Amino acid sequence: MRWEELFADTAGQWAEQERRDLDWEVADRIRAELGRVRLVDRLLAAGEEELELHVGGSAALRGSVLDCAAEWVLLASSEGGRTHPGPSRRVLVPVRAVVSVRGAPRHVGVSTSTVAERRSFASALRALSAARCPVRVLLGGADREVSHQGTLDRVGADHVDLLEHGPDELPGRERRVTTIALRAVVAVVEESGLWPA
Numbered sequence: 014m015r016w017e018e019l020f021a022d023t024a025g026q027w028a029e030q031e032r033r034d035l036d037w038e039v040a041d042r043i044r045a046e047l048g049r050v051r052l053v054d055r056l057l058a059a060g061e062e063e064l065e066l067h068v069g070g071s072a073a074l075r076g077s078v079l080d081c082a083a084e085w086v087l088l089a090s091s092e093g094g095r096t097h098p099g100p101s102r103r104v105l106v107p108v109r110a111v112v113s114v115r116g117a118p119r120h121v122g123v124s125t126s127t128v129a130e131r132r133s134f135a136s137a138l139r140a141l142s143a144a145r146c147p148v149r150v151l152l153g154g155a156d157r158e159v160s161h162q163g164t165l166d167r168v169g170a171d172h173v174d175l176l177e178h179g180p181d182e183l184p185g186r187e188r189r190v191t192t193i194a195l196r197a198v199v200a201v202v203e204e205s206g207l208w209p210a
Contacts, residue, residue, distance in 0.1 A: 052108055052111060052117075053081050053086065055117045055121055056114070059078045059118055062118070064076065064077070064078065064115065064117060066113075067115075068106060068200055069112055069199050073115075074104055074106065075088075083132070084107060084109070084132070084134040085105055085137050086106050087104070087106075088104040088105075090103070090202075102202060104202050105137055105201040106199070106201075107198060107199070110199040135170065135173075141201065142173075147204040148162070148163070148201050148202060148203060149161070150173075151198070151202065153199040161175050162177060163175045163176045163177040163191075165201075171195050173195060174192050175191045175193055177191055
């Protein structure tokens with residue numbers, strides 16, 4: 014074998030090894046990047062696409078994403094979905110309660126705001142409490158859905174007080190106060206027709 018052929022063969026082997034190393038490095042970087050993707054990043058990328066979120070102990074929640082923070086997602090949910098559209102309601106879901114998502118995009122959305130990272134689930138509940146919004150709070154259970162209707166009152170570090178009233182009763186006609194652990198909440202659903210003036 015001539016030397017030039019030997020050197021060309023060696024250079025080819027090195028080039029092939031370098032290509033394999035580069036492929037491995039790129040694949041390793043992709044795996045590392047995917048390892049940093051959070052569910053909320055995928056939900057943020059959904060835009061107006063309808064998603065189906067399954068939350069612990071509750072039926073599927075369908076809707077499009079209106080807003081996201083690190084700890085929660087806000088859906089515009091149409092009762093009955095696309096087949097039997099009804100009035101649109103807002104549904105606040107803590108991300109930790111999401112068991113699975115049907116329809117999530119494979120790409121990610123990126124929030125440019127550091128404020129979005131600091132908006133906690135409790136702070137979202139405090140905003141609803143301050144606005145005196147009538148809600149239905151869905152709680153996760155092992156075998157069934159439990160819910161309470163009323164107006165959010167005081168929101169603590171790990172619990173919320175709900176002033177319970179019926180769907181057709183105005184806030185201020187509370188029957189009792191129920192204290193709910195935030196870890197048990199799987200969704201907070203807007204109750205229609207009773208918004209304060």
